[in-house]
Amino acid sequence: QQPVQSPQAVILREGEDAVINCSSSKALYSVHWYRQKHGEAPVFLMILLKGGEQKGHEKISASFNEKKQQSSLYLTASQLSYSGTYFCGTESPGGSNYKLTFGKGTLLTVNP
């Protein structure tokens, strides 16, 4: 089951902030965030692990609320290069069920 992302799309002016949310109906082991530019492959931004560990991007931050099964990606002082579609991916614990399931994406457009 795909995690749910919101909003579906957001338009910013350069320098503005944005928050993208991701929620799941399942207990989560980890949350991944990726960005995809048009016509390109998704590129890793960061991973948030159960227990609070984060690995990833220097200028983009995220949070992971394990109890609520939610994560948020914070894009501050946005740059033109932040434009793209952002995907959250979730992994749920349980046996050999190491599936990374992605949401439908959030299209972020940053204008000058």
Added chain:
Amino acid sequence: NAGVTQTPKFQVLKTGQSMTLQCAQDMNHEYMSWYRQDPGMGLRLIHYSVGAGITDQGEVPNGYNVSRSTTEDFPLRLLSAAPSQTSVYFCASSYGAPLNTEAFFGQGTRLTVV
């Protein structure tokens, strides 16, 4: 390093034809997976593998077969192509499972079934 290599980049098939999408990685990653991307649907998991000889189904496995005979290769087979399989297909690999490391994606295969 080449990373994750997918071939072909583009393919047009007629309904009912079969074909294999190739995926190879040179990072010695144990975990590999296939996704399809359709407008408004995000990335949907087709099949995945946690190591050579082990595969499992994702969210949308119907119409697709996979096998994993080596660590490096994870081909995706379409047995009898249908127009509903028109999509962009991405292969990805990760160091291991659980997935507490980043996934590396190939550049994608754009498949059209007419």
